[in-house]
Amino acid sequence: MVTASEGGCGMAHEETVYDALDHAHGGEGQWAFGTGFDEPLAGVDTTVPDGIDPADLGEYCLMLGDDALVLAQRLTEWMTAAPELEEEVALGNTALDLLGQARLLLARAGSVGVLGRSRERTTPTVPDEDALAYFRDPDEFRCTGLMAAPGGDFGRTMVRLLAASTLRLAVLTRLRDSRDPVLAAIAAKGVHELTYHRDHAARWVLRLGDGTPESHRRAQAGVDAVWPLLAEVLSATDVERRLVTAGVAVDPAGTRDEVRAVLTQVLDQATLRVPEWPADVPPRGRTGEHSPELTTLLATLQGLARQHPAATW
Amino acid sequence: MTAPALDRTLDEAALQARFDATIAAGHRIEPRDWMPEGYRKTLVRQIAQHAHSEIIGMQPEGDWLLAAPSLRRKAVLLAKVQDEAGHGLYLYSAAETLGADRADLTDKLIERRQKYSSIFNYPTLTYADVGVIGWLVDGAAICNQVPLCRSSYGPYARAMIRVCKEESFHQRQGYELLMTMMGGTPEQQAMVQDAVDRWWWPSLMMFGPPDDESPNSAQSMAWGIKRHSNDELRQRFVDMTVPQAAVLGVTLPDPELALDEATGRYRFGPIDWSELQRVISGQGPCNDERIARRRAARDDNAWVTEAATAYAEKHA
16 A cells, blocks of 8 residues: 555646646747757758758758658557557657657758748748658659658568668668768667667567468558568669768668568468569659649648648648 | 355345445545446446547547648647547557457447547637647647546546546647647737637536436446536636636637636636527537547448458467
8 A cells, every 4th residue: 555645746746737838828848848949950050061952961861851750640640540559658658759850851941042932832930851841742752752752561561671670770861971060960879770670670570470370461562562662762862872972962772781671571471472572663752753642631631731821830 | 366156145245335435535446346236337338438439539630630821730749649548549459448348339339339539529610729728628638638637437537647647748739739829920819819718618517417417427426437526627717717717818708708706716708508508409510520530430441450350360
């Protein structure tokens, strides 16, 4: 037995829990704990080092930022629909991590002046990250199909998360040495997060692949649906090639051996058949060529913000 | 403690006396302590209903997750909905210390054999609803729940401490969203007022029926499960909320709302209890949709749970 007073929630808390509310005006910034009221890069030196083309740098940030944004949106679709409450928490957490990465990367693109046509469509009170997320059209997005494709069932969702986080972890691990210190810092933060995402997805792929005949069938169907999406992800754009030379970006082709080894190891262990790796094709999503599903995803994401272009949220 | 079989009546009397003394001293009952069957049942019912409310409560706001109008708002809302899943987890765990089983409680929810807070059967029509749910609904929940941090059952009381801390963040975030919207365009201001108009009365109903029509309250208060009456908590909520509405610049939709100079408390108009009865009995705007989504999450993903169990057995 424990006495009530030891619980630490006596009358004092009861009386004070509301007190702050009516002193709200102007001071409310302290309240949204952990979510950041400042713009994501507030206080960071965003000077671009010599020899780096800001337009290329911004474009590269859009590629990595859009990947994170659309995958976060896909994972968020699972909220209130996941197999277990623990999984609601885990998927929500993963989506939040990716959303955080997207915010930093879009803000970095904005900080070097890469805003596309988004600024023509909204007011100056809208921060750069939101101008880019909400006021670009589908053909201005730079995400790959691997990140943007519909999630499907839980099996396909976990296979895609495994492939996506394996690839992104491989890229961000190398990007920690980028000559752009902002990008290097964003990558260093992301590596910790993606290590967890990859581990979480791999554990589920093992359980599903080596669980019941039904889960094996579904996991294999997920693998077969996701593998073709890998065809474009190792092909660099011209922007990436120039930035690799400048010491800023990672050539995705350089992650091929690592990505294939990790995916093969997990699938083997999960008793799943590893499909033949698809032949490389030129980048599509990175140049704005997307499947119609991205248009649908963006219509949902952007609809409300676009109805009220002069609003502050 | 386990009671020896020999003299049951005498033992029960001694155990009951010890239980009563514990309650009277304001100490806590812990899972392995003896407790009367009625106390256990009441707690399981209340904690399960509370857990179900957290889980069903993810849906009304969750409907805006994909469409939140800024990335910061999306992050705030995602974190909040995730917290609610966490609250459901602690509460189901607290119920499990009383011998209940989470899967069984979930089945009871889906089969409508256990209830959840009726407030979550209303739809969220605009983004202002997200803010108003934080301010009024979470605010009312805090009024109800802070006293439960001193509930006589230890695991429930301790779960409530963490739940209340997080709920108070949610309330502040909701209020901050409304403040921001009230500083925005005329359309945004109208959205806030409209949401307040729709959520005010249902929020007052969250405290349950009036004291003279609340059949289980007296026993729950005697057991220290409940600490204040429904009407007392409702009045406290109104008194705290009226000044906040003034700061926000919205009108609460009750022409009879007025300060009683003598008591310093606010008088408010009559509550339409037939509305609450209608929603509790399943006739609210979203009852079917809320349950259907829970059912789909369970049934459509049953193969996942089965796979996890099979894998764990193979690799034990």
